[in-house]
Amino acid sequence: MNDDADLPKADHADSSLTDPAAQGESVSRLDADTQPDEDPQLDAKGISRRQMLTRSVAVMGGAIAAGVGIPAIFYVAGPAAEDSGTAEWIRLGAASSVEPGTPTLMKANVERRSGYLTSTEELSVFVTTENGTSFEALSNVCSHLGCRVRWVDEQDGFFCPCHNAVFNADGTVASGPPPRPLDQFEVKVEESQIFIKGIA
Amino acid sequence: MSSKIGDWVNERSGWRNHYAAIFLRKIPKINWLYTLGSATLFTMTLQFATGILLTLYYVPEPTQAHASVDYITNELTFGWLIRGLHHWGSSAMVLLVILHMVRVIAYGAYKYPREATWFSGVALLLLTFSFGFTGYLLPWDQRAYWATVVGTRIGEVTPFVGGSLKSVMLGGEEISGLTLTRFYGAHVWILPAVLLVLVGIHMYLVIRNGITAVPKRNE
Numbered sequence: 001m002n003d004d005a006d007l008p009k010a011d012h013a014d015s016s017l018t019d020p021a022a023q024g025e026s027v028s029r030l031d032a033d034t035q036p037d038e039d040p041q042l043d044a045k046g047i048s049r050r051q052m053l054t055r056s057v058a059v060m061g062g063a064i065a066a067g068v069g070i071p072a073i074f075y076v077a078g079p080a081a082e083d084s085g086t087a088e089w090i091r092l093g094a095a096s097s098v099e100p101g102t103p104t105l106m107k108a109n110v111e112r113r114s115g116y117l118t119s120t121e122e123l124s125v126f127v128t129t130e131n132g133t134s135f136e137a138l139s140n141v142c143s144h145l146g147c148r149v150r151w152v153d154e155q156d157g158f159f160c161p162c163h164n165a166v167f168n169a170d171g172t173v174a175s176g177p178p179p180r181p182l183d184q185f186e187v188k189v190e191e192s193q194i195f196i197k198g199i200a
Numbered sequence: 201m202s203s204k205i206g207d208w209v210n211e212r213s214g215w216r217n218h219y220a221a222i223f224l225r226k227i228p229k230i231n232w233l234y235t236l237g238s239a240t241l242f243t244m245t246l247q248f249a250t251g252i253l254l255t256l257y258y259v260p261e262p263t264q265a266h267a268s269v270d271y272i273t274n275e276l277t278f279g280w281l282i283r284g285l286h287h288w289g290s291s292a293m294v295l296l297v298i299l300h301m302v303r304v305i306a307y308g309a310y311k312y313p314r315e316a317t318w319f320s321g322v323a324l325l326l327l328t329f330s331f332g333f334t335g336y337l338l339p340w341d342q343r344a345y346w347a348t349v350v351g352t353r354i355g356e357v358t359p360f361v362g363g364s365l366k367s368v369m370l371g372g373e374e375i376s377g378l379t380l381t382r383f384y385g386a387h388v389w390i391l392p393a394v395l396l397v398l399v400g401i402h403m404y405l406v407i408r409n410g411i412t413a414v415p416k417r418n419e
Contacts, residue, residue, distance in 0.1 A: 072278070079276070115275075174274050
């Protein structure tokens with residue numbers, strides 16, 4: 001029995017790695033090699049001992065891989081589901097500082113939580129008004145690919161430097177690649193201060 | 201995989217020969233102690249998988265290291281599981297390599313023609329300890345800090361080169377952010393690279409030379 005393990009046998013197994021003659025007829029050769037090892041006593045369903053063991057290993061291996069793999073998906077995707085905290089009213093500043101007819105850039109610092117880190121980000125918003133009483137707040141993030149737009153007085157529009165997009169004063173697309181108008185925030189005025197809430 | 205896809209791939213790669221040489225090779229009558237090497241290999245694979253996942257959140261920087269570990273353990277979905285597997289897996293791996301080595305000693309399996317397998321195995325043992333030592337600092341808590349103080353001072357008593365060895369390990373005279381980044385770099389890049397090469401050599405030799413039978417009294 002122990003003689004099976006001696007070096008000549010191992011060399012034989014090794015030679016099948018390198019012997020080019022073995023490559024072509026590998027299937028039949030392997031069958032010839034492995035069949036005699038198999039338990040000739042098959043059970044009622046015709047499953048050999050070798051097949052049974054191979055399947056058991058596959059099932060156990062699959063269970064272990066799933067046991068780590070499925071939690072790993074949640075682990076990787078976890079932070080994407082976290083609330084980064086933009087559902088609160090953010091104060092932008094005095095309503096009187098908005099010039100009627102011209103979009104005015106107003107800034108606010110917002111706290112953003114990502115994982116264990118909290119960072120302060122500057123949020124820039126274009127606030128427009130026609131009459132000084134009702135206001136609209138437009139995101140300065142281009143709806144095409146996220147660059148920041150700026151207001152160009154002479155051309156009466158928002159201009160995005162990345163791909164030459166132009167938006168009208170009300171945020172609608174004038175020209176260029178953007179698929180939709182600039183995003184709008186919800187706006188409220190309290191004690192003559194402008195507050196916004198929402199996306200971006 | 202005896203399907204048509206398997207045939208197609210086999211015709212172009214000859215993988216069935218390699219599969220047979222690795223998994224269908226003849227072995228002597230053996231016992232369960234012979235599974236310790238495979239168990240170590242399995243644990244290593246688990247350490248690679250969970251370790252790579254941990255790098256998605258871990259930050260090797262003094263002010264953030266512990267906060268990021270705390271976030272992984274206490275807030276992240278299944279973070280406790282991934283870190284727990286890596287933490288306990290490291291202990292399991294140290295235990296398994298030692299048991300594996302004891303089996304090889306007890307059965308005299310290090311003798312001709314398997315000396316090279318033995319030497320690569322000894323290198324793998326030291327490598328496993330190095331993984332444990334460098335990984336221990338990364339949570340950046342009191343235990344990690346003082347274990348590294350003690351560990352590097354043990355290194356310091358090495359004859360002739362001890363002093364410089366400690367300084368090189370620490371990246372200075374004291375534990376600092378530099379120590380943390382170099383332990384991290386060693387733990388996730390240098391040691392795994394060396395480990396993969398050595399495991400490849402070790403397993404090639406095991407398959408090339410075959411495994412030893414359980415020794416008998418009259419041999």
